Structure formats: C-alpha cells, structure tokens
Amino acid sequence: MVQIPNTPTLVAEENVNHKRVKAQPLAQESAAMEHVAKAPPAPEPRYRGPALNEKSESSRKDRLPVTGEYFENDKGDRFIFRQKLGDGAMGHVFLSVFGGRTVAIKTEKYTTGMLPMEIKVLLNIKRQRGSHFCDIIDYGTIRREYNYMVISLLGKDLYRLRAEQPTRSFSLNTTTKIALETLEAIEELHTIGYLSRDVKPSNFAPGMREYGQHKTIFMFDFGLAKKFVDRENKKLKSRGEVGWRGTVRYGSLQAHKRLDLGRRDDIECWFYMLIEMYVGELPWRHMTDRALVGQAKLSIRNETRQVFFNRIPRQFETIMNMIDGYSFEIKPEYRHLKALITEIRMENKIPDRCKWDWQIEESQHSELTETTSVMSDLAILAEQGVTNYTDRAQENQ
C-alpha cells in the first residue's frame, strides 16, 4: 500500500439535471482523508508507462493513465490498464487482471483528491465485512501523477441496465429485489457511520456471475460520502445551510434547500431511484433547472400526488410519508421499509427465486450467441478493442 496525497482544494463544479456536484471537501472530510494520507509510508511504485515529457517537473504531474500502460506497486504486482470501463466526473475506471481475477481500477489525477475518501470508506466496510461493497485490493499514487484503487469488478450499473430494457423500466420483481438489496447496502454504509449523499442508479451494479456475486447488488462511488458520527460515535449536529450536494434528479427536499444531509436523505434518493426504475421515468426527467426539479418533488406530495401514486403499489406512498416524517438525526426504520417492500412482493405473489430482468435478457441472448454474462460481454468488447463500455452520455438524456 502506498501513500495517498493530502486533499487539495476542489472548486465546486456544478452540473445540470441529475449530474452530481463535487464540492469543496469540508474540514471534517479533509480530516477523514488525512487518515488515509497518514498510512505508513511505502516505497514509491515504479512507473512503467509511456515516455513522459520531462521538460519540467510540473509537466510530469497530474494526468490520467491511458489504456495499454501499466504500473507496479511496491510489492512488484503489475497492473495493466487493459480497457476503459467507464468515465467518471473525476477520472477513468479501467479493466485489469490481478491474481487470475478480472478487476477494476479507478483512477483520478493526483491533485483531484476524491479517492482517499472512497478508499477510507471501502477499507472501513471491508473491516466490517459489508456484503454490498467491492473488495479493495490495492490503492496508491503513481509518481504524483494519478491516484488509483484496485477493486473487484462489477457488472453494468443499474442506470445502464434499465436503459437497455425494451420498456426502459424494470418489472416489479426486479424493482423490489433491487429495493431490498440497495436498502441493505445503504444500511451497511450507515452502520459504519457514513452517508453516501449520492444514492442513484449509476452508483449500484450487480456483481459478476463468474465470482458467484450476480445475485448481489453492490454500491460504489463514495466521492461524496461523509461521516455523520464523531470519533466517539456521537451523531454530528446539522450544520444548517451548507450548499448543494448530490445529483439533482435524485436529491432530497433537504438537498434542494441546500441543508446538511442525514441518513433520511439517502433514503429519499433511494425512493426516487426505485420509482424511476419501476415507472421508467420521474416526472422531472426533462427538467434541468434545480429549482424546478425541487418544485416537482413538492408537487408529488401535493397537487400531483394522486396521479403520481396511481400507477405504483400503495406501499410506495407509505414509504414517502415515512421519509417525510424523519428528522435530520433520526435513524431510518430500515426494517419497516424492508417489510413494506416484502409486502409488495407477497401481495403480487412474486416467488423468492426469480431472475433479474437482465438475466432473462441474457439467457434469451445466450441461446443465440452462447454469451451468458456481462463478464463475457466485457471479454468480447476487450477482444474487439472497444472502449467506453459505459455510455455516460446516455445518462444525460
């Protein structure tokens, strides 16, 4: 393991619609990141990439790696950036192989400084044996050029999987299974004292069939995560108005008021995410103005309430009422929420052993092509040298 740099100041950057905003890390967040920064020093990993421009020290710094290059960590393990899996707001995610397993490597420029928080969350979760999170295999910094973390590979994210459905929506079976899996993931994160502040479909993905993880939905991307307890495990008080955090489409009413976020807000994002998955869209899908999106979220609680809840199981209205009744400090009633989702399954006689919608698609597909999993899709793409496996542009529509 190698040292991660101190977190530099990030200028708040705002995107429209449901793209998220990465804000300047707060004092507490920086402190949390420092914890990672103070890990025991290790020898600098050796660089084995393409020739660098040696004109000046600064021209060597702060870049993202490219497909085809590789680095070695201090233990001499070599990681090749084989193929780009996705582009994030802050860097690239690559496919690689380590110890006979296909893995993902998330990278960011050295000075970006968002990865330390993600690493800290994943290390914490690993200690607590969380079941809905990627295993963190390695992390570090390469010659003050980029930071990386090697994590277990996941399938396509839920945003993309839904977009690939002919109806752009999931069945009640898949929606409720996702609801239970993702709620468990959020609860696990809260149990170790962290908020996500960016719960959304593109931050969840099923595991790989090859590793027997395809029945589990994993949560990833903790760039906006924040601790909500202090060192003595005491809940931190609301800091009042702190500015916008999160993704507009899924942001909570509190987020729209630019207020400090708590566990309840992660649950509210989860609620919007589920409705979108089941219905295929949210009423504010085409709105780009944050204030208008906020108004639309208020409207489903008032004048458009009936139309909104007309097409969906009544339990969702109960869930929204529960969330709206939660204060900043309150611990969400995860068990009660799970019971309501289970009630939907029972009322609709959904058997326990039921395939995900994308597995049904896959098995139909496999009859023709013998392609049986997302992993196989990946292998084929890699063979063909196809990059950009995740089409982020789609998400902006």
Ligand SMILES: Nc1ncnc2c1ncn2[C@@H]1O[C@H](COP(=O)(O)OP(=O)(O)OP(=O)(O)O)[C@@H](O)[C@H]1O
């Ligand atoms: N473990 C993984 N396995 C497979 N693909 C992954 C993995 N982690 C991330 N990806 C892909 O890379 C994309 C970007 O990753 P991630 O969301 O973590 O980056 P980010 O920079 O925080 O992005 P953004 O802030 O824009 O959501 C994801 O949407 C996903 O498709």
